[in-house]
Amino acid sequence: MADHIVTxxxxxxxxxxxxxxxxxxVERVVPAGEGDPGAFDPADHTDADGGLVTPPLIEPHLHLxxxxxxxxxSWNDSGTLAEGIETWAEYKQDLDYDDVQERATQTVEWLAAxxxxxxxxxxxxxxxxxxxxxxxxxxREEVDDLVDLQVVAFPQDGVYTADxxxxxxxxxxxxxxxxxxxxxxxxxxxxDGVRDVQTAFDLAERFDRRIDLHIDETDDPGxxxxxxxxxxxxxxxxxxxxxxxxxxxxxSYPNAYAGKVVSLLxxxxxTVITNPPDNSVLQGRYDxxxxxxxxxxxxxxxxxxxTVGIGHDSVMDPWYHxxxxxxxxxxxxxxxxxxxxxxxxxxxxxxxxxxxNAEVFGVDSYGLEEGNEGSLVVYNSPDGxxxxxxxxxxxxxxxxxxPIARTEPATTTVSRESGDxxxxxxx
Ligand code: FE2
Numbered sequence: 138m139a140d141h142i143v144t145x146x147x148x149x150x151x152x153x154x155x156x157x158x159x160x161x162x163v164e165r166v167v168p169a170g171e172g173d174p175g176a177f178d179p180a181d182h183t184d185a186d187g188g189l190v191t192p193p194l195i196e197p198h199l200h201l202x203x204x205x206x207x208x209x210x211s212w213n214d215s216g217t218l219a220e221g222i223e224t225w226a227e228y229k230q231d232l233d234y235d236d237v238q239e240r241a242t243q244t245v246e247w248l249a250a251x252x253x254x255x256x257x258x259x260x261x262x263x264x265x266x267x268x269x270x271x272x273x274x275x276x277r278e279e280v281d282d283l284v285d286l287q288v289v290a291f292p293q294d295g296v297y298t299a300d301x302x303x304x305x306x307x308x309x310x311x312x313x314x315x316x317x318x319x320x321x322x323x324x325x326x327x328x329d330g331v332r333d334v335q336t337a338f339d340l341a342e343r344f345d346r347r348i349d350l351h352i353d354e355t356d357d358p359g360x361x362x363x364x365x366x367x368x369x370x371x372x373x374x375x376x377x378x379x380x381x382x383x384x385x386x387x388x389s390y391p392n393a394y395a396g397k398v399v400s401l402l403x404x405x406x407x408t409v410i411t412n413p414p415d416n417s418v419l420q421g422r423y424d425x426x427x428x429x430x431x432x433x434x435x436x437x438x439x440x441x442x443x444t445v446g447i448g449h450d451s452v453m454d455p456w457y458h459x460x461x462x463x464x465x466x467x468x469x470x471x472x473x474x475x476x477x478x479x480x481x482x483x484x485x486x487x488x489x490x491x492x493x494n495a496e497v498f499g500v501d502s503y504g505l506e507e508g509n510e511g512s513l514v515v516y517n518s519p520d521g522x523x524x525x526x527x528x529x530x531x532x533x534x535x536x537x538x539x540p541i542a543r544t545e546p547a548t549t550t551v552s553r554e555s556g557d558x559x560x561x562x563x564x
Contacts, residue, residue, distance in 0.1 A: 138160045138161030138162070138511075138537055138538055138539075139158070139160075139161060139181070139511075139537065139538035139539040140158060140159050140160065140177055140178070140181050140538055141158045141177070141181045141182070141183070141511070141535055141538050141539070141540065142155065142156070142157045142158065142172055142173075142174050142176075142177045142181065142182050142183070143155065143156045143182075143183045143185050143190060143513065143515060143533070143535070144169065144170075144172050144174055144182065144183070144184050144185065145169045145170075145184055145185050145186060145187055146169070146185035146187075146188060146189070146190035146515060147185070147187055147188065147189050147190065147519060147520065148189075148190060148191075148505065149189070149191060149484070149487050149520075149521050151520065152168075153168065153169035153187070154166050154167065154168060154169055154190070154505075155167050155168070155169055155170070155171060155172025155174075156172075156190065156505060156513060157172055157173070157177075158511030158535065158538040159511075159538070160511075160538065161510070161511045161537035161538040161539075162508060162509070162510065162511050162537075162538075163505060163506060163507050163508060163509050163510070163511050164507065164511075165507060166505055166506065166507060183515060183532070183533050183540075185515045185532070185533075187519055188515050188516050188517055188518060188519060188532060189515070189516040189518050189519060189520055189521060189523075189524050189529070190505065190513055190514065190515050190516075191252075191487065191490075191491055191505075191513065191514050191516070191521075192491050192492075192495075192503055192504050192505055192512065192513060192514075193252060193253070193254040193255070193510075193512040193513060193514055193534070193535075193536065194251065194252040194253045194254070194464045194490060194491065194494070194514060195253065195254070195255040195256075195446075195464075195490075195491070195494035195495055195497075195498050195500070196248055196253045196255065196256045196257065196448065196449060196462075196464060196494075197257045197380075197410050197446045197447075197448050197494045197497045197498055198257060198259070198349075198382055198410045198412055198446075198448025198449070198450050199244075199256055199257065199258045199259070199448065199449055199450065199451070199452070200258065200259050200261075200291075200450065200451060200454060200456075201237075201240075201241035201244060201245070201256070201258040201260075201273055201276070202229075202232075202237050202241070202258070202259075202260050202261055202264075202269035202272070202273060203225055203228070203261075203451070203454040203455065203456075204240050204241060204243075204244040204451070204452045204453060204454055205240040205243060205244060205452065205453045205454070206225075206228055206240065206453070206454050206455065207453040207454055207455065207458040208458070209228060210224070210227050210228060211224055211227075212458065213455045213456065213458070215422065216418055216419065216422055217419065217422045217423075218354065218355070218419045218420075218422075218456065220455070221419070221454075221455040221456035222293065222294070222323075222455075224455035225261075225293070225454070225455050225456075226294070228455070229261060229264040229269070232264055232266065232268040232269060233268070234268050234271060234272045237268060237269055237272035237273065238272045238275070238276055238279075241258070241272070241273060241276055242276065242279070242280060244452050244462050245276075245280045245283055245284055245286075246283070247452070247461055247462030247463075248283075248284065248462040248463075249283040249284060249534060249541050249542050250462070250531065250534070250542045250544065251461075251462055251463040251464060251465070251531055251534075251542075252464070252514035252531045252534045252542075253284060253462070253464060254283070254284050254285065254512055254534070254536045254541070255284055255285045255286075255287075255494075255495075255498050255500065256284045256285075256286050256287070257286075257287040257289060257315075257316065257349065257497070257498060258273055258286060258287070258288055258289065259288075259289040259291035259318055259349075259351075260273045260274075260288050260289065260290065260291055260309070260314065261291055261292075261293040262290045262291060262292050262293075262302070262305045262306050262308075262309045262318075263292050263293050263294040263295070263299070263302050263305065264293075265301070265305065267305060267308060267309060267312070270288070270290065270309045270312055270314060271312070273286070273288045274288055274312060274313055274314065282541070283536070283541050287315040287316055287347075287498065288314045288315050288316070289314060289315070289316040289317070289318040289349050290306055290309035290310055290314040290316070290317055290318050291318035291319075291320070291351070292305070292306050292318060292319060292320055292333075293320065293323075294323065295320060295323045295324045295325070295329070295333070296319065296320075296324065296329075296332070296333045296336055297324050297325070297329040297332060297333065298323070298324060298325060298329075303336065306336075306340065307340065310340055310344045310346065314346070315346060315347065316346055316347045316348065316349050317337045317340045317341045317344070317346050317347070317348050317349075318337070318348075318349055318350060318351065319333045319334060319336070319337040319348075319350040319351065319352070320333065320350070320351045320352075320354075321333040321334050321350065321352055321353075321362040321365070322351075322352065322353055322354060322355050322357075322360045322362060322386075323351075330362050330365075331362070331365050333350075333362075334350065334352075334362055334365045334366050334369060335365075335369060337350055338369045338370075338373055338375065341375065341378070341379075342373065342375070346378075347378040347379070347380070347499065348375070348378060348379045348380065349379075349380040349382055349410075349497075350362075350366060350380070350381060350382060351382050351383055352366055352381050352382060352383060352384055353381075353383065353384050353385060353386035353387065354382075354383035354384075354385050354386075354416070354419075355385060355386050355420075355431075356385065356386065356388070356389050356420050356421060356423065356424070356429055356431050357386055357389070358386060358389040358390050358391065358394075360386040361386070361390075361394075361398075363381055363384050363386075363387065363398050363401075363402065364397070364398050364401055366379065366381050366405075366407065367381075367398065367401035367402045367404070367405040367407060368401065368405075370405035370406065370407045371401070371404055371405045376405040376406030376407045377406050378499070379405065379406075379407040379408070380407060380408045380409070380410060380446075380497050381402065381407055381408070381409050381410070382409075382410045382412065382448070383410070383411070383412060383416065383433065384409055384411075384433040385416050385420050385431035385432060385433055386431075387399075387433045387434050388420075388429065388430075388431050388432055388433060388434060389429060389431070395434060395437070396437075399434065399437050399438055399441045399443065400441065402438065402441070402443050403438075403441040403442045403443050407443075408443070408444040408445070408446060408493070408496060408497045409433060409438055409443055409444070409445045409446070410445070410446045410447070410448045410497060411432055411433050411435055411445060411446070411447060411448070411471065411475075412447075412448045412449065412450035412467070413432060413447065413467050413468075413470035413471040413474065413475070414449055414450060414451065414457050414459070414460060414466065414467055414470050415450040415451050415456050415457045416430075416431050416432050416450075417430060417432065417470050417474050418457060419431070419456060419457075420432070430474050432471075432474060432475060433445075435471070435475050435477070436475070436476075436477075439485065444493045444496050444497070445489055445493060446489055446493045446494040446496070446497040447464065447467050447468055447471060447486075447489045447490055447493075447494065448467065449462070449463075449464060449466065449467045463528065464490055465490075465524070465525060465528045465529075466528065468486050468489075468490055468525060469525060469528060471486065472486055472525065480522065483521050483522045483525065484521070486521075486525065487521045491503075491504075492504070510537060511535065511537055511538040512535055512536045512537055512538075513533075513534075513535050514531050514533070514534050514535070515531070515532045515533040515535075516529040516530070516531060516532065517529045517530045517531075517532050517544075517546040518563065519563065523563055527562050527563070530544040530545075530546045530547075531544050532544055532545075532546070
């Protein structure tokens with residue numbers, strides 16, 4: 138646990154502050170100029186120079202077993218979820234422990250560079266050697282200097298599509314994964330999909346774990362498992378540890394039914410994660426024009442009081458070829474295709490990136506307040522709007538008082554006939 142002081146930083150509400158961290162904990166947050174950098178070693182002082190400061194970012198939905206495999210063994214040229222699953226099925230036939238660890242470590246380092254100190258990763262449990270589970274559980278300890286890692290037991294190919302998949306899911310829980318996963322829309326039948334959800338709740342109760350299901354990740358308005366998740370969460374009083382990931386079919390439900398599902402989710406207390414990078418390219422692939430953009434109803438969910446987090450889902454894998462592990466990329470996609478481009482949408486987007494994702498993850502003592510964890514991010518941008526607009530470099534990422542990443546903003550020079558001009562992308 139370390140000491141650090143950040144001076145002249147600007148919070149999301151525009152307040153200029155000094156933030157002092159002692160022994161890894163926020164000791165004081167005071168108006169800018171009232172802090173005491175002289176009480177700290179000069180190496181433990183960062184002058185934010187009026188730059189934005191936020192709590193650390195959280196990546197609530199990622200697949201570190203598949204990360205950085207894009208193009209291997211082939212590119213997903215149809216762009217469908219189904220071809221992504223087929224491509225991954227080929228890759229995972231020879232899944233290698235060291236290969237998973239090496240790729241996952243690189244992506245974790247990219248995430249930390251962008252201000253992320255917590256990652257929830259899914260690990261495929263339908264790969265029979267459970268190599269992904271083993272590698273990512275070990276990685277949990279190996280990268281704990283950078284991030285807190287949660288591993289989800291994720292039955293990619295379905296729990297009831299083969300005899301042994303349920304046993305593999307249980308085995309992953311016995312190995313120590315943090316969260317129970319599921320994928321009801323990928324089961325053969327409606328009945329098996331319902332069983333998939335109920336099994337996840339049964340196992341979460343038995344092993345005392347959280348739940349995070351890939352659910353209704355399709356454009357099919359007949360895919361109706363989110364109602365089952367919400368109902369189980371209500372009946373078992375488990376909403377506070379339940380997450381519905383994707384819920385893209387909600388986009389395509391008739392409004393009357395969508396209203397029912399949104400109400401049930403709100404009543405249950407379950408959280409939702411939208412994954413803009415993947416779902417902006419995976420959904421709508423079977424449409425003729427007009428082509429839907431499959432994303433969940435973020436506005437209606439939030440209006441109803443449901444906590445909605447933002448995940449990246451994939452970084453360079455068969456489902457999404459792009460990405461550098463930056464949550465601001467996911468937010469940038471969301472603000473476009475969810476029509477959250479108004480000035481008034483800036484605050485909700487940051488709330489989703491920070492406190493909503495913290496709720497999904499189950500974080501205590503989060504936020505820039507005295508007594509909370511001494512973790513924060515300083516941006517090379519004066520405010521939340523400009524940080525989103527420029528996807529601003531993270532000048533400093535502090536985890537429990539220790540700098541885990543720094544970025545020196547690049548200098549771009551435009552050569553005019555009259556001479557060189559250093560470009561500043563801020564007005
Ligand atoms: Fe996913």
